[in-house]
Each structure stands twice: as C-alpha cells, then as structure tokens.
Amino acid sequence: MKFSLFSYPRRILPKSLYGRAFLIIFTPLIFVQVITTYVFLDRHLNSVTHLLAGAISSEISVATEIYQEALSQGKLLESQDLLKVFSSADRKILSTLNLTVQYVPEKQLLKNSKKMLHRHPWADEILLKDLSKKLFFPFVLLSDSDNIFVNIELSTGLLEISLPYKRLMSKTTPLVLLGTFGASALFLTISLLFMRNQVRPIQKLAEAAEQLGKGRDVSGFRPQGALEVRKAGHSFLLMKERIQRQITQRTEMLAGISHDLKTPLTRMKLQLALLPESQDTQYFQEDIQEMEFMIKEYLDFVKGEGEEKPILTDVIVLMENVIGDIYRTSKKIDISLDPSLNSPLFLEVRPHALRRCLANLLENAQRYATNVWGSFEKKHNFLLIHIDDDGPGIPESDYENVFRPFMRLEQSRNLSTGGVGLGLTITRDIARAHGGEVILSRSSFGGLRATLKIPM
Missing domain, CATH: 3.30.565.10 (Histidine kinase-like ATPase, C-terminal domain)
Known part of the structure; x- marks a missing residue:
C-alpha cells in the first residue's frame, strides 16, 4: 500500500470551495494571533509585571524603613498609637501606600518557613527577586487567590504587610487580548461575508452545469462575480448554445429525412397492392415493413431529444x-x-x-x-x-x-x-x-x- 504524507490531510480538508476559502483565511489568522499573543505575553506582560513588582517592592521597602527607624528609636516599644509614634511626614507617606501594615512585637519568622508561591508563580518570582534586592531583613512571601502577604522579621518583632494581588497584574492585558481577538473575529466575519459573495457565482455556475447535464432549462443563468468567474460563465453559455444548436440541427435533419421517406414508401405500398401476389411481392412487402420500422425508430430517436x-x-x-x-x-x-x-x-x-x-x-x-x-x-x-x-x-x-x-x-x-x-x-x-x-x-x-x- 502506497502511503502519502499528504493523503490524510486531504481526507479531512473541507470539500466545498467556501469551506476551503474559510480555512485559507482562518488558519493564517489563528497563527498570527497565537504568535502575537505569545510575543505580547512574553515581552509586554513581562515588562509590565516587572514595573508593577518594582513599585510594590519599593513601597514595602519604604514601609519597612519607617518601622525599623521607629524601632531603632524605641518608639514602637513605648506606644502603639501611630499618631504619636510616627512623624507627620512618615504618616503621610504611609497613608499614600496601598498597603495594610501590622507590627507584632516579639514575634519571629519560623525557622523552616519557605517562600510560598501560589497563584501566578512567574509573577511571584519577579516580585520575590525585587524584594530580595530592596529588603535587608529576612522575609517570607506568600500569596493566595486575592492577596499577597509579606512577613518581614525586624529587630524586635514581625512586620506583616498585605496588599491586593491585582496590584501585581496588568489591568490592560485582558482588555488588549479581548480587543485583539474581538477585532480578529470581526474582520474574519466580514471576510467570510465577502468570500461568500465571491463563491456564490461559482456555485450558481456549477448548479447551471448540473442542470444542463440533466437536460433542463438554464435560461435563467446570468454570469456574475469576478472577471474570471464571469468569463467561465460566458464560456458555459456559448457551450450551451453550441450544444443546443447541434442537437437542433441533428433533430431537424433526422425528422425531415424520416418524414420525407414516408411519402415514397406510401406510394410503393399502393403500387405493390395493385400487383398480383407472388414471392417477389412478398419480399418487397418485407423490405417496406423493415423500412417503416426503421423510420419509426428514427422518429423515436428524434423524440428522445425533444423539448x-x-x-x-x-x-x-x-x-x-x-x-x-x-x-x-x-x-x-x-x-x-x-x-x-x-x-x-x-x-x-x-x-x-x-x-x-x-x-x-x-x-x-x-x-x-x-x-x-x-x-x-x-x-x-x-x-x-x-x-x-x-x-x-x-x-x-x-x-x-x-x-x-x-x-x-x-x-x-x-x-x-x-x-x-x-x-x-x-x-x-x-x-x-x-x-x-x-x-x-x-x-x-x-x-x-x-x-x-x-x-x-
């Protein structure tokens, strides 16, 4: 058995012209979208996440420095009232940070605590690297479906910081992807509508050819569509006219010959009837009968191509x-x-x-x-x-x-x-x-x- 590398794809390809045209448009579009999405996610999204992670790690670093400075001055040990502990400048800075900060005195990180990454490990890794560069204290990074938690071990206690996870994710990414795929779907739909209009004249030409092959009337067919399709349509009409002209000529010729032969045959039959019966006249009668039968067959043959x-x-x-x-x-x-x-x-x-x-x-x-x-x-x-x-x-x-x-x-x-x-x-x-x-x-x-x- 001969095996062809392209035999299986040919079997699963659409059989209709419209289906194949759709495949020609749809397949490159899908490849372009996949490549574009990959490049976008690999480069753009990665760059945006680095920027967001850098901003978050900077805020956490600032908050850590403010608390550590307060600890070094012994303020947090004296009072837990932040209005009294921090200066007005520090309070203003902390209020601008979109962080939830809580200091727990005399608490430390567990010895075997690990940096737990849950929701988007690749994004957590980026944030972890930025925090490692900007924090000079032991810390643990954790995350769940909604929040990011950073526990930092200071000199006399544990600083627990939390923030919404959405701050680490780009807000424009879903919109960009949705817009890209939405625009592609819209243009694909428009392309298919135009392609349908281009395929329809070919379908009509095929239907007209099939009807002509069945001997039916195709006088309502009009060439439409692109130049090449119209040219094929006009060629089809010329072919139809030539076929019909040839059939008409042959039909009229056979009908004329058959009818013309009936007149001398009738005269021969009358003359034969006046002759005395003999073996010769019997042979003549058989010949005349054979000719009449043949003429009848000719007429039947003509009727077979009638209207x-x-x-x-x-x-x-x-x-x-x-x-x-x-x-x-x-x-x-x-x-x-x-x-x-x-x-x-x-x-x-x-x-x-x-x-x-x-x-x-x-x-x-x-x-x-x-x-x-x-x-x-x-x-x-x-x-x-x-x-x-x-x-x-x-x-x-x-x-x-x-x-x-x-x-x-x-x-x-x-x-x-x-x-x-x-x-x-x-x-x-x-x-x-x-x-x-x-x-x-x-x-x-x-x-x-x-x-x-x-x-x-």
Whole structure:
C-alpha cells in the first residue's frame, strides 16, 4: 500500500470551495494571533509585571524603613498609637501606600518557613527577586487567590504587610487580548461575508452545469462575480448554445429525412397492392415493413431529444404502468423496493422519455428471457432501477458495443427479434439527458442486468 504524507490531510480538508476559502483565511489568522499573543505575553506582560513588582517592592521597602527607624528609636516599644509614634511626614507617606501594615512585637519568622508561591508563580518570582534586592531583613512571601502577604522579621518583632494581588497584574492585558481577538473575529466575519459573495457565482455556475447535464432549462443563468468567474460563465453559455444548436440541427435533419421517406414508401405500398401476389411481392412487402420500422425508430430517436419538460413523476407507478403494458401480451414481472425507499417515489423527470427508456429495457429482457425481475435501489443520491433476466445474456466485451447506433448482436433479418439497433442507443441518450446512465452487468439470475441510474 502506497502511503502519502499528504493523503490524510486531504481526507479531512473541507470539500466545498467556501469551506476551503474559510480555512485559507482562518488558519493564517489563528497563527498570527497565537504568535502575537505569545510575543505580547512574553515581552509586554513581562515588562509590565516587572514595573508593577518594582513599585510594590519599593513601597514595602519604604514601609519597612519607617518601622525599623521607629524601632531603632524605641518608639514602637513605648506606644502603639501611630499618631504619636510616627512623624507627620512618615504618616503621610504611609497613608499614600496601598498597603495594610501590622507590627507584632516579639514575634519571629519560623525557622523552616519557605517562600510560598501560589497563584501566578512567574509573577511571584519577579516580585520575590525585587524584594530580595530592596529588603535587608529576612522575609517570607506568600500569596493566595486575592492577596499577597509579606512577613518581614525586624529587630524586635514581625512586620506583616498585605496588599491586593491585582496590584501585581496588568489591568490592560485582558482588555488588549479581548480587543485583539474581538477585532480578529470581526474582520474574519466580514471576510467570510465577502468570500461568500465571491463563491456564490461559482456555485450558481456549477448548479447551471448540473442542470444542463440533466437536460433542463438554464435560461435563467446570468454570469456574475469576478472577471474570471464571469468569463467561465460566458464560456458555459456559448457551450450551451453550441450544444443546443447541434442537437437542433441533428433533430431537424433526422425528422425531415424520416418524414420525407414516408411519402415514397406510401406510394410503393399502393403500387405493390395493385400487383398480383407472388414471392417477389412478398419480399418487397418485407423490405417496406423493415423500412417503416426503421423510420419509426428514427422518429423515436428524434423524440428522445425533444423539448419535453421535466415534471414530478412517481417513477414506481411509471414502472408499473410500463410493466402493465408488456404484461398484457407477455409474462408478469416482479418488482422489489429497497427498504430505504418509500412509495410513492417522486422525481423530476421527463415521463414520456423515461417511459420509452424503461419500455426498451423491459422489452429487451422479456424478448430473450423466460423470467424478468425489476428492483429499485438508492445509492449515493442516485436511484438505481435494476432489470434482471435469466436469458443467455451477452458477452462482457459487447457491453459498450450494444449502445452504438445500428449495432445488432442478433444477425437475423427478423425485426421482431433483432430490431434495427437503435433501442439501447435511445435508452442511453434518455438516461444521459436526465443526468444518469445505463449500465450493463452480469445478473445473479444468470442472464443480463440492465441498470438505469438517474439522480434523485
């Protein structure tokens, strides 16, 4: 088994043009956002946190110096009234600090106390480094979800300082990230709206091509969109006109020839009727009958490319009606329905053309076989109508040859058995005009299986 490095990504890629366009826009945008966010968090946020940590450590250092100076003068031992302990200048400085300070006399740090970092270790580490540079006393740094605690051991007691944790975190970081991702989402939405307008003309072109392939009217299609898409649309319309012109010319030519041949044939039949009966006249009559049959086949071939409009038709009832017509002069044909299908089964088809198509397949089957079976199956949004028989079948090498015009595997001159070789050609043309196909294969009953495949 050959393995391709890109086979798996291809399997998971979106199948639609709109999905792939979205992926083309979305993927680079995500990479840009991830890289931008990483750079922002790694540099900007780190720089801001250093500044905030420096401000906090400076405030703690100032508060520590004020308290230590008061201790060195013995003021804190004499009175706990801060209004009397500190000078007006010190009180003013302490009031401006956004710190909660409490002095506990004769208390020391635990010998095994560790610096406990909880909420954001990376931010706590930055603050810890700044405090280590600015404090000359033993201290412990702790933090929880809401506060930062710094316990400093002074000469005669323990200074407990606390402050809100939000002071260490940048307030603008969430707003910047929210604005960045919000702007990206907004521009992505706008881009998708514009992309949708660019994809819509391509979708309409694809739908028009599909409708044309089914033989339906696409006169309402108008090229739109970008220059290249409009150019493709105009090329499609030119192709449609050429195809329709070619079909019209061939149809008119065949119809004219067939009708023109009827006039001399009628005269020949009248003249032959006036002649005395003999073996020669009998041969002439057989030749005339063969020519009439061929002309009828030509006209049927022309009708197969006519202007019949598609309408919603119950194909199961249509099949039963065709079988009913054959059953009046032949054997009964059993029909089985796939469990995934429900009756009635309405599809947009050309009922007369499809009736002729089914009749050709069923008549071929009952002409050469003893028993015939019909079945309906749904597969990949296609309706498969199987016609099986237990006849001799045909060689697999001739599965495609039988669809060629005037191809007859039966070599006799008997028109009731061999025909003129246009039946299956007409059948395949009708199927392809519906956007489908006729496929021949070996039947499980021993004969031939003819499958009419039409889109649902």
